[in-house]
Amino acid sequence: MNKLIMAFLLLLTVTTAQNTEKISTGQMNAIAVLAGQKGLDHKALNNLVIQQFNLNLDQLSKQQAADLITEFQSNSSTPRIQIEPTKSPPSQVLAEILEVGMAKKFHLRDGNIIHGSISDIIDGNCKIVTKEGVLTIPMTDILEETVDIIKNDEARYKGPLLKEDRTSIVLRSNYGDVNINKKDIKKMDRYHGGKLIPWVENKKEFYQGEAQLTSVFLDPTAFPLDANTFYISGLSIGYGFTDRFMVTTKFGSNFNGDLNLNPKMRFLHKKTSDKETAMTWGMGFHRAYPIQKVVSKYSHAWKFSDTDTTLNESSGFTLGNLGNYISDAETNVLVEAYLVYSSRRENPTGRGKVGYSVGFQSSNMFFLTEDTYAFGNKNIEFEKDNWQFKIPFRAWISFEYDLQKKLKFVGSMWADNSSRTLDFEDVVEDYFGDEGEAFSLDGMGGKYSMFDFDFGFLYAINNNFRLGIHFQQPYIDIYWEFFEF
Numbered sequence: 001m002n003k004l005i006m007a008f009l010l011l012l013t014v015t016t017a018q019n020t021e022k023i024s025t026g027q028m029n030a031i032a033v034l035a036g037q038k039g040l041d042h043k044a045l046n047n048l049v050i051q052q053f054n055l056n057l058d059q060l061s062k063q064q065a066a067d068l069i070t071e072f073q074s075n076s077s078t079p080r081i082q083i084e085p086t087k088s089p090p091s092q093v094l095a096e097i098l099e100v101g102m103a104k105k106f107h108l109r110d111g112n113i114i115h116g117s118i119s120d121i122i123d124g125n126c127k128i129v130t131k132e133g134v135l136t137i138p139m140t141d142i143l144e145e146t147v148d149i150i151k152n153d154e155a156r157y158k159g160p161l162l163k164e165d166r167t168s169i170v171l172r173s174n175y176g177d178v179n180i181n182k183k184d185i186k187k188m189d190r191y192h193g194g195k196l197i198p199w200v201e202n203k204k205e206f207y208q209g210e211a212q213l214t215s216v217f218l219d220p221t222a223f224p225l226d227a228n229t230f231y232i233s234g235l236s237i238g239y240g241f242t243d244r245f246m247v248t249t250k251f252g253s254n255f256n257g258d259l260n261l262n263p264k265m266r267f268l269h270k271k272t273s274d275k276e277t278a279m280t281w282g283m284g285f286h287r288a289y290p291i292q293k294v295v296s297k298y299s300h301a302w303k304f305s306d307t308d309t310t311l312n313e314s315s316g317f318t319l320g321n322l323g324n325y326i327s328d329a330e331t332n333v334l335v336e337a338y339l340v341y342s343s344r345r346e347n348p349t350g351r352g353k354v355g356y357s358v359g360f361q362s363s364n365m366f367f368l369t370e371d372t373y374a375f376g377n378k379n380i381e382f383e384k385d386n387w388q389f390k391i392p393f394r395a396w397i398s399f400e401y402d403l404q405k406k407l408k409f410v411g412s413m414w415a416d417n418s419s420r421t422l423d424f425e426d427v428v429e430d431y432f433g434d435e436g437e438a439f440s441l442d443g444m445g446g447k448y449s450m451f452d453f454d455f456g457f458l459y460a461i462n463n464n465f466r467l468g469i470h471f472q473q474p475y476i477d478i479y480w481e482f483f484e485f
Contacts, residue, residue: 027065028057034072093194095144097160097172098126104164107143107192131274143193147171149180150187161190183463214238214246216398216410217454217470217477221357222278222342224266231481234431234474235439236262244269252439253286258331260286274346282338284363289334292319292326293442294368297418298382300448301389305372305379312420312444319436319444325373325380336363344400352402361394388417388450406460410468413453420446427473441474 035045049057053064060068092109103117106128114137116130126142128135145161147169157178163170169188170179190197214225218235225231225240238248248262261284268279295302296319299311311317340359347354366389372381383389396414403409422430422445429435430443456470458477468477 023058023060023062023065027062027069030069031057031065031072034069038072093144093191094140095142095160097144097162098139098142099162102162104145104161106137107145108137108141109143109193110141144191145193146191148189148191149185151180151184152186153184154186213400213408213410213458216357216400217412217456217472218474219357219359219394219396219398219412219414220264220280220282220338220340221355221398222266222280222340223276223344224264224280229481231479233480234476234478235441250440252437253289255439256290256437258286258288258290260284260289262336275344277341277343279339279341282340284334284336286334288331289368290328291330291332291369292322292328293436294334294365295322295326295373295380296436296442296444297365298389298392299444300420300446301383301386301417302380303383305381310448311380312446312448317444319442322444324375332368334363334365334368336361338362338394347402352405354401356400357396357398359396363392365392393417394419403457408458408460409455410458410470411453411455413451415451417450419449419452421449421452422446422473424475427475431474446473 032045035048040048046057049055049060049068052068053060055064094109098118098121100118100121104115106114106116108114114128114130114135116128116135118126119129119134120127121139124139125136126139128137146159147161148156148158149169149171150156157171157173157180159171159173159178161169161171162177167183168179168181169185170177172178213221214223215221224244224246225238227240227243229240231238235252236248236250238246240246244266246264248264249260250262253260262282264280264282266278266280268277270277295311300313301310303310304314311322338359338361340357342355342357344353344355346352366382366384369382371384372379394414394416396412396416398412399410401409422443426443426445427441430441432438435444436442452472454470454472456468456477458466458468460466464481466477466479468479469475470477
């Protein structure tokens, strides 16, 4: 009798242990395989387990797992739990229009995205040239990409996308191909294989920052203003006559009788889908450049003959004092010239762009003045024997980097024998005419610094207005593109 009771207790213990011991890894793998054969994905399988046992799959006991395996293996046509197969995904729309010359991102059925252009179509296969090489892709693997565009003027265009680059997009409407400038787009929805990519998500991907630079600080780039576009900044105004030629003028000097024009022409240009390079020449013509302004610009190269102190180092010496030596009516013709090379390319991250410019500028400024000017028995002399002041020059390298769609990091370093560092307060007083001309920078103060650098940030408030801040003269940049035909 005791043996019978002990056997019963042993059987009960084994049974209880089996019912409470957790599901094994082998059982979980077996259940996953059997569920897949029934058309169940992971989510559907877990829902089934919760429905039957009120537990997640990994919480089942070994006995419960065994029961579930048995049920899956059953050939019964009416299983205790109704298993609904996973719904098949909606069919994807294949591209109807594929032509040689199409250049954009191609979305494929397997989820790959290829950026390139179609160079040839042979026997139902597209040869697409990419940065990684030439790929041969069956036409039946390429999804249709269509766009629905609403422009700022409320015009609307819908159709397959043919070409796209940083600045424009080409689509095929029922009435012909349409080329649309991206800055004219108010809203755009895309469809990849019939799936909608809303405008909100579309805007997360961009090709370049909105602040397109024709200059970095006071140094020009090789990229001119857009054709038929007018702008005003804190120091100048300008107009783009064509995509290659623009003219600016410094309005502060114009208001004071020194009419000036600064043409700029791009003579070399190369642009691909991910890179743009250019070389540009520019000139500046001033019909009546004040001699006082020449001496002021190089105040660190002019010294008092009796004390050997330079004008910028002399405490309290201003343009008003300089009028004792040189009449403010004394002017001459100033000619400046520069050459600049610029390069922009797509950021390796695929968002925005990065670019640099290298330039050199000189002028006839040192030929406009005498070597010595006198006031009573006191003279000021130009340090013409100093090697640093043989010719006027400025050589610079500038840099730009898109941090966000509207925010750009900019930097510059230079060698310039007219460069002086000034405090912000002195620059403000100089700009508003407390010394010299208003709306120009012609103060005499500051510390001579031939080699220097600067950096800062530009923020595009909208497509037409940007504001910048940096740490050298003039400290604040304002650019307003306020008229375009």
